[in-house]
Amino acid sequence: MARTLRTSRLSALGLPLLALLALPPAGCSAKSTDEPTGQAFGKIALVVRQHTTVGPDGKVTIVVASGSDQVMDYKRYVPGGRVETYDLRTKKTENLTEDFPKADVTSLDVSFDATKVVFSMRIDETDSYHLYWASLERGDDGKFELHQLTFGPYDDIHPIWVAGDRIAFVTNEGYTEMGTRADEYEHPREVTQLATISLAAGDADRKLCAQNLSHSVNLFSMADGRVGFSRWEHLEHVNDMKLFAMNPDCTQVVAVSGQHGKPANSLVQVTETSVPNVFVAVATERNKTIQSGGLVRIDARSSVDARKFDEEHAAYEVLTPNVPLENDPSPVGRYRTPHALPDGRLLVSWAGGVVNDIDVMSATPPNYGVYLYDPTTRKNQLVLDHDGSWELDAQAIVPRREPPVIDSIHRETDSTTPAVFGSIDIKNTSLYSSHGDTVSGAQFDDTPTDQALRQAKRVRIIEGFSSESAPGITQFGITMAEGAAVIGEAPVYDDGSWLAKVPAYIPMHLQPIDEFDLSIRNQTLWIQGMPGEARVCGGCHESRSAPNLSGGQQMTLAASKGAVNLDTPLDARAEYPWFGANDPNDPNQIQTLLDQKCVSCHNETTNGNGAQEFYTVTTNSAVGGATPYQIPRMDLSSRPITVSYDNQTGSYAASYVSLFYPAAVALELGVGSQVTGTVPPLWAVPSDARGSALIEKLNVTSSIDSNKTAWPLDQAFSDPGIRGAKRTMHPEDVGVTLTREERVKLIRAIDLGGQYFSRRNSDFQRYGNDPTAGH
Secondary structure, three states: OOEEOOOOOOOOOOOOHHHHHHOOOOOOOOOOOOOOOOOOOOEEEEEEEOOEEEOOOOOEEEOOHHHHOOOOOOOOOOOOOEEEEEEOOOOEEEEOOOOOOOOEEEEEEEOOOOOEEEEEEEOOOOOOOEEEEEEEEEOOOOOEEEEEOOOOOOOEEEEEEEOOOEEEEEEOOOOEOOEOOEOOOOOOOEOOEEEEEEOOOEEEEEEEOOOOOOOEEEEEEOOOOOEEEEEEEEEOOEEEEEEEEEOOOOOOOEEEEOOOOOOOOEEEEEEEOOOOOEEEEEEEOOOOOOOOEEEEEEEOEOOOOOOOEOHHHOEEEEOOOOOOOOOOOOOOEEEEEEEEOOOOOEEEEEEEOOOOHHHHHOOOOOOOEEEEEEOOOOEEEEEEOOOOOEEEEEEEOOOOOOOOOOOOOOOOOOOOOOEEEEEOOOOOOOOOOOOOOEEEEOOEEEEEHHHHHHHOOEEEEEEEEOHHHOOOOOOOOOOOOOEEEEEEEEEOOOOOOEEEEEOOOOOEEEEEEOOOOOEOOOOOOOEOOOOOOEEEEOOOOOOOOOOOOOOOOOOOHHHHHOOEEOOOOHHHOEOOOOOOOOOOOOOOOHHHHHHHHOOOOEOOOEEOOEEOOEEEEEEEOOOOOEEEEEEEOOOOOOOEEEEEEOOEEEEEEHHHHHHHHHHHHHHOOOOOOEEEOOOOOOOOOOOOHHHOHHHHHHOOEOOOOOOOEOOOOOOOOOOOOOOOOOOOOOOHHHOOOOOHHHHHHHHHHHHOOOOOOOOOOOOOOOOOOOOOOOO
């Protein structure tokens, strides 16, 4: 049944709404013959979502909390959602999902020919979210044709059309030996990943993409045929959402924008404008904004070739300067789900007022309606606003150019086939020339990154895993690092090239390391490969606009020698559990080393040749009250110490707290602001052994020349807080021998992120029914 919209509150601001009826499609002109011309549209498709229910007893329940805590809202089921069309001429709405009165719908996308819509729907409280497509016009039987595409006990959301009648979407289906990845923060425990199906075959043609460590959400189609999406990048101190793109076959994932200079923590809900590689996104914080924020235009076009994008030099223009881009209460309101129109205007969802977690606490949900936003006048004009519901994801029902089909390069069906990672020349980097990045510590002193990379001898490849490894553990320690395991180290040849076979599907990041086994830099983006996929870059964050040359030769040395095989199974990957290893004889347990070589001098009562010293950190809890924690300067024993970090309290070995808490205090990551006493040097800086005072104090010799040390001997320490007149090899200077390999264990434990927990000292158990067969 068609419903009449309540009296429209059309604003006098901006251009007339009916101007929509004459908008040409993207990129067309009056003389065009290969594109639709003059295709006026008078309808939009949209999602209507509920937030309030009334029980049989008359009790009113408002459910928006899962929308407050995160930028990815997909499990907030409230019955009464629907897919609608709205006729701008007649002001009539049609319900495409009228046969499902208890449904909830998360998102939709209009097909390129504007004849159908794909969407995600949960039909009742016992169901999961699945993908459906529906016709946009009623058939001869008076019904909208509707077909379910996906099934199964998991949630499939955020579908978009891809050229060639494929559909890309987001799912929380688990398919590695760790099952569904579990997010250790306040977001839903099931981490979302990407997948594709074909329109004709649905789940029978389901392909799961390689995993990121955290959520991937908000897919959008790109003019060049690729699939764009937002990805939550949690990698140690990096904690934001950036834009990425991939081929529809899940290969060649690349960053689009957000790595450098974006105006907000997270870029989500992106739409590409009529100008390729120019986008509009919602800029916001990750949480407490109910997936809403300000609007920002992102111009990621390369200055060399506008058909390509250059994420290094993307330009950002905030289109709504009065709307905050963080989670503070907004004085005006916030935007959601923008969709670009050919004339530069945007169909948006808009809610006035506070629009953050204050709405949840006060039980007053924001009122999202559909508006037309003109970036030139910065005015909203009402299109549609039902009472008591959210109107989201509005899109014009008009044919649009279908992107070119990108032929699949991924035809490997054996999930155990490794991917290949490598670089043409690791010294090829723009980190210094474009961003001023330098390297300090050991042999480097504010050295330009391109020069420092000339000393790279190997590339350390690190697997990332989340807290699903250990039930009940939601933090890996008192650093921001996630789980880590060394897959292996690939040699860097004289021309700067390297090449390695690595496990497919899993998230990894890289560290070029020098002859001292110290990381020169820590890559802060997760990378992953499909089985059989080759991911060979130009260098180490090379220029996105300059050509990549292989040192003037036809083939790199790495290619001529062949990729080193680092396709190691899970049990063979090196982890560094700090204490309490499941196997007491674990050769990589750090506390064992400390007990054998260090505790006799550094314990609860003594520190070197003097008494142990302490400082006190007092933290304030969210519910009130202050708790003091006494921290030893250098107690390397296993006695338990309780501390607070990132608003959580836990007990760890004294050695771990002694070494890593000074860096936590320096970063002020939830440890409070009141410190009494002298904080020691930064003994262990997560992911930066080169900048860690402990490693400078111990020093390390070269893997090439045993007479060469990372820090020159008999010179003053870089931090005057490190005691000792001059550098020596410690603890050899007090009669204790520490082998080079033992030093390297400490270096690796720090460079991996300083985790206390690993899969080797927890209750990690593998999941069954693993289609990736060992990876």
